[in-house]
Amino acid sequence: MNDPLQHIFESVSLLIPEVIITASLIITILLGLILKTNKHVILKTLALASYGLAIFIVLHHLPTTSTLLFGGMIRIDEFSSYFKFLFLTGGILGVWISGPQKENSSAEYFLLFHAVILGSCLLASSMNFIMVILSLELISLSSYLLTGFGFNKKSAEGSLKYFLFGTVATACMIYGISIIYGIAGTLDFSSELFLKNLIALSSPLLLIAGLFTLAGFLFKITAVPFHLWAPDVYESAPTPVVAFISVVPKLAGIAVLTKFTLAIHLFGQSGYNWQVILSVISLLSILIGNLSAIAQTNPKRMLAYSSVAQSGFLLVGLVAFGMDGIHFMLFYSTVFLVMNFLVFNALNQFENSYGELGIQSLAGLGTLSIIPSLAILIGFVSLTGLPPTAGFTAKLFIFGSLWGAYQQSGELILLVLFVIGLLNTVISLFFYLKIPYYLFIKEKKETANSIKSDVAGNLLSLILVIVLFYLFISPDKLMGWINKITFVL
Amino acid sequence: MSDHTLLFALGAFLFSAGLLIVLTKKNAIMILLGIELMLNASNLNLILFNRQNPTTYEGQFFALFVILVAVCEAAVGIAIILKAYHYFHTSVPDQFSDLKERN
Numbered sequence: 001m002n003d004p005l006q007h008i009f010e011s012v013s014l015l016i017p018e019v020i021i022t023a024s025l026i027i028t029i030l031l032g033l034i035l036k037t038n039k040h041v042i043l044k045t046l047a048l049a050s051y052g053l054a055i056f057i058v059l060h061h062l063p064t065t066s067t068l069l070f071g072g073m074i075r076i077d078e079f080s081s082y083f084k085f086l087f088l089t090g091g092i093l094g095v096w097i098s099g100p101q102k103e104n105s106s107a108e109y110f111l112l113f114h115a116v117i118l119g120s121c122l123l124a125s126s127m128n129f130i131m132v133i134l135s136l137e138l139i140s141l142s143s144y145l146l147t148g149f150g151f152n153k154k155s156a157e158g159s160l161k162y163f164l165f166g167t168v169a170t171a172c173m174i175y176g177i178s179i180i181y182g183i184a185g186t187l188d189f190s191s192e193l194f195l196k197n198l199i200a201l202s203s204p205l206l207l208i209a210g211l212f213t214l215a216g217f218l219f220k221i222t223a224v225p226f227h228l229w230a231p232d233v234y235e236s237a238p239t240p241v242v243a244f245i246s247v248v249p250k251l252a253g254i255a256v257l258t259k260f261t262l263a264i265h266l267f268g269q270s271g272y273n274w275q276v277i278l279s280v281i282s283l284l285s286i287l288i289g290n291l292s293a294i295a296q297t298n299p300k301r302m303l304a305y306s307s308v309a310q311s312g313f314l315l316v317g318l319v320a321f322g323m324d325g326i327h328f329m330l331f332y333s334t335v336f337l338v339m340n341f342l343v344f345n346a347l348n349q350f351e352n353s354y355g356e357l358g359i360q361s362l363a364g365l366g367t368l369s370i371i372p373s374l375a376i377l378i379g380f381v382s383l384t385g386l387p388p389t390a391g392f393t394a395k396l397f398i399f400g401s402l403w404g405a406y407q408q409s410g411e412l413i414l415l416v417l418f419v420i421g422l423l424n425t426v427i428s429l430f431f432y433l434k435i436p437y438y439l440f441i442k443e444k445k446e447t448a449n450s451i452k453s454d455v456a457g458n459l460l461s462l463i464l465v466i467v468l469f470y471l472f473i474s475p476d477k478l479m480g481w482i483n484k485i486t487f488v489l
Numbered sequence: 490m491s492d493h494t495l496l497f498a499l500g501a502f503l504f505s506a507g508l509l510i511v512l513t514k515k516n517a518i519m520i521l522l523g524i525e526l527m528l529n530a531s532n533l534n535l536i537l538f539n540r541q542n543p544t545t546y547e548g549q550f551f552a553l554f555v556i557l558v559a560v561c562e563a564a565v566g567i568a569i570i571l572k573a574y575h576y577f578h579t580s581v582p583d584q585f586s587d588l589k590e591r592n
Contacts, residue, residue: 130551137558141565148572156573157585163569164520164582167562168511171527174555175504178531178548182497182538187547232588 011069014076016061017054017084018121024050025114032107040106047095047110051117055088066488072188073131078485080125082330083255086337087120087248093341094244096460097348109149113244115142120252129177129187132256133170136216139252140166143245147237158236165229166219173216179209180264189263190489198264202271210264210272217260220253223315224284227308231296234304239351242300243344246307247337254314254333258326261318262489279319279413283420285312290424293431297358299347302431306383309428310336316421317398319414320405323487328397330482335382335394335471342464343379345457346372353451359435364444366436369451373439375461380432382468385425390471395425397475496537504530517570517580521563528559 012019028043035042058081066077095113100106119138126132144166148159181187183201184194198206219226234242265274289309296302314336317329349372350357350365366373382391399421406414471478507526514520532552539548574580 130547130554133551133558134554137561141561144565144569148569153576154587156569156576157582157587159569160517160573160582160585161588163566164517167521167524167566168508168527170558170562171507171524171531174528174531174558175534178500178534178538178551181535181548181551182541185538185542186545187551236588 008070011074014063014067014069015074016057017088018118020050020054020057021114021118021121025111025118028107028111028114032111040100043106043110044095044098047113048092050114051088051091051095055085055092058084058088068127072191073128074122074125075127075190076125077487079326079487080121080255082482082485083124083251083333084121086251086333087117087124090244090248090251090337090341091117093337093345093460094240094248097243097341097345097457098240099348099352105149105151109146112142112146115139116146116244116248120248123252124255126256127188127190127259129181129189132260133174133177135252136173136220136256137170139220139249140170143249146241146245147233149241150236150238154236155238158233162229162233165226169216169219169226172212176209176212176215179205180213183209189260194263195266199266199269206270207272210274211277213260213264214257214277217253217257218281221250221257221311221314222304222308223281223311224288224308227285227289230304230308231301234300234307235298239300239344239348242303243341243348246303246344247340250307250311250314251333251337254311254318254329258318258329258487259489262321265321275319275321275409275411276413278315279411279417282312282315282319283413283417285309285315286421286424287312290427290431294427296431297360299357299359299362299435302359302434303343303347306428306432307340309424310340310383313395313398313421316402316417319417320401322401322405324404325398325401326487327479327482327485328394328401330485331475331479332394332398334478335390335468338464338467338471339379339382339389339391342375342461342468343383345460345464346375346379349451349454349457352454353449359438362435362438363442364439365451366439368449371458371461372451373436375465376439377436378465378468380436384428384432388469388472390468390475393472393475397479493537493541496533500530500533500537502530503527503533515581515583517566517573517582521566521570524562525559528555531555 024046027046031043062076062081064078066075068075091113116139119135122135126135144159144163147162148155183206184197186193188194215226222230261274261278264270286309289305289312293302293305296305314329314332317325317332378389382389385391385395399418402414402418406418504527507523507530510523511520514523532555535548535552570580577585
């Protein structure tokens, strides 16, 4: 650390995945200016290739011991590497299902995809509030713009609403962080000083500042009470974009939320019980998400509420406040990524053939388009959490860890969360099985055209379904990998 | 009241004023103004608290980055508002009615 320049060079050499994505981003801008024909195909290939290369490097060439970079701004460890793997996989799937863009805007579209992934990778490994804000803003600003890529009235409205809600949440979060900085005297939330000062001064100010900061993270993961933007944005944005922003920014938010709550929990020495606060948020997310989803008639709005409930389930792993809980949360994140993309991919295929859809207009299409319909069925069974899919395994694990946490601490709220969570599996059956019911059992009213054949989409569905079944049959392989991850704040 | 308390109270006042503007004003441009006030309240806090921990310049640098973030937000925000204005001929989000619960 004697020579700052030397330190920066060493740091950059360990950030190769991010460097690849940045390079790919710059090349995308240049190619967007130069190319006249085949823009979409070339830029899509470039995006897929760079994400693939970055995954390879994340899996094989990053140090497994945790290393601090850039003077403590960023830390590379197994936890962040696993999340980077998830983000890049999400990026590949999102780019895969993106169709050609209207109005010759392919370059900007892929540019924003790169920016979201870059922000997520940095967010998952940041250890300092400055880095958290910068990468969170990179994700947010890019996703506001991506929402507007439908280039129609609805899309503009959704994008504006997303922007207004999002910036207010960010402003509250920055104010909260500024107060936390005042109490702790440092912006590095893993340092000794942070811990010492926060334990020494446990005033209500800390609770307020913590809640303000939490607001920004909860907004990103669409947890109640910061979920109001989700239905509008999900309905208005293009389906591949929805598939992407319902997974990657959400998992990035979960990654940084894990670090932040563990930091502010102060290893159980905090004057406030953050476990109870998070349990209540998780409980409300599951309950309100599922109950609101029942009445929806638009499939994308329904999936928005379902995604609120899913973030509640993801938070359950965090609520357990232990290494086990975090491991099972990582497993749930992986399964969530797979099943969400499975459903949205099939929905995208329907939309490409029939245009904007309500749930009713799907009636009787099941036999005409057998592959997407089966994909939707399996995806929803998995989202509900029924065997024989990985959604069941993930829910089993995550509630297992919650039960363990309850027996250890005896907090009543954990038991309530456990019971409500299990009951909600039944509630969610009502709306998850609504679309398959219309597809397979309802008679169709008029003769509809059969779906356009889409080899790439069908192939993707097949791969994702195989992954879901594989993770159900032998989860131990993935769990073995995840269990090796040690997470120290 | 010492200087520090006064400045912290000023920051809290700015933040509340900004939040009030966001909640009461209808026009998207006015909401952007409110957000700027909220961000500047945080800047004031950050610089104030940096004076209490003068060993590093973390707080002041954070304030610089917050200004940067505010500029980017304004740029993206105005672009989005313009796009919406193009379709709805107004920048009052309450009058946009394409997206709502339909039961």
